[in-house]
Amino acid sequence: MRNRQRTLAGYLFVSPQLIGLLVFSLLPVVYALVLSFMNWDGFGARTFVGFENFANQFNNPDFWIAMKNTVYYMIFVIPSSIFLSLFLAVGLNKVRGKELYRVFYFMPVVTSSVSIGVIWMWILNGDFGVLNLLLSHIGINGPDWLTDTHWVIPSIAMLSIWWGLGNNMVIFLAGLQGISRSYYEAAEIDGASRFKQFLNITLPLLSPTTFFIAIMSLIGSFQVFDQAFVMTNGGPAKASYTLVYHIYQQGFIDFKMGQSAASAMILFVIILIFTLIQFKMSKRWVHYGE
Numbered sequence: 001m002r003n004r005q006r007t008l009a010g011y012l013f014v015s016p017q018l019i020g021l022l023v024f025s026l027l028p029v030v031y032a033l034v035l036s037f038m039n040w041d042g043f044g045a046r047t048f049v050g051f052e053n054f055a056n057q058f059n060n061p062d063f064w065i066a067m068k069n070t071v072y073y074m075i076f077v078i079p080s081s082i083f084l085s086l087f088l089a090v091g092l093n094k095v096r097g098k099e100l101y102r103v104f105y106f107m108p109v110v111t112s113s114v115s116i117g118v119i120w121m122w123i124l125n126g127d128f129g130v131l132n133l134l135l136s137h138i139g140i141n142g143p144d145w146l147t148d149t150h151w152v153i154p155s156i157a158m159l160s161i162w163w164g165l166g167n168n169m170v171i172f173l174a175g176l177q178g179i180s181r182s183y184y185e186a187a188e189i190d191g192a193s194r195f196k197q198f199l200n201i202t203l204p205l206l207s208p209t210t211f212f213i214a215i216m217s218l219i220g221s222f223q224v225f226d227q228a229f230v231m232t233n234g235g236p237a238k239a240s241y242t243l244v245y246h247i248y249q250q251g252f253i254d255f256k257m258g259q260s261a262a263s264a265m266i267l268f269v270i271i272l273i274f275t276l277i278q279f280k281m282s283k284r285w286v287h288y289g290e
Contacts, residue, residue, distance in 0.1 A: 117230030
């Protein structure tokens with residue numbers, strides 16, 4: 001009887017989260033999957049078209065432009081964000097007042113994406129932006145960051161790296177603080193340098209944390225939208241037209257809900273495949289346990 005009551009109490013405690021997951025995550029995914037086989041403008045009757053929406057996406061030049069831009073963005077963001085956040089975490093791990101530094105670095109994470117986008121539009125403005133003003137003091141004539149097709153993705157990537165730096169840094173800090181000091185003491189007795197300690201102790205024992213951040217960075221990079229929507233509106237000449245922006249364009253501008261849902265399902269499968277590949281490859285370099 002007591003075990004049954006505990007089980008019921010447990011279900012009651014987790015039920016709000018489970019209900020939220022069902023209503024706001026699982027059901028919308030199922031609905032989007034069903035809608036991806038339909039032709040619907042958002043108002044009239046739905047017509048079943050089978051895999052036609054998926055075929056249209058693969059034959060749509062905009063889809064491949066969005067794919068190319070998203071992959072280009074990922075190449076900038078994922079390695080840079082992991083390296084810089086790890087560098088900061090290692091630097092702050094033994095510093096006095098690291099709690100205060102964590103607050104400063106984490107503040108952008110909890111700031112509205114629209115606010116961040118507007119501020120960075122001012123920073124990256126080609127005519128009177130702060131970044132070009134600073135570059136001019138060292139003799140560099142900065143480009144029009146957000147209106148140059150060659151620089152728009154690196155500009156958005158730069159914003160995203162800065163925006164997510166605090167979150168990844170805090171996760172790395174938690175991982176560093178979970179490494180026992182005894183490993184470093186033993187290495188110091190053996191005469192290992194700081195660099196060798198980092199290479200042979202810190203990195204291997206931090207690999208589960210690095211793996212988690214890599215997975216989340218991959219998923220987040222595929223879902224980039226706010227920055228392109230606020231700062232460039234997908235331009236110039238679709239140079240910042242990303243996959244999620246393509247989904248938005250199909251559904252809420254062109255009112256092709258079925259094709260928009262098909263794009264979302266393709267994105268879901270792409271993220272799933274890349275995540276599974278990372279899990280498969282992680283067996284070679286992620287080390288769990290003592």
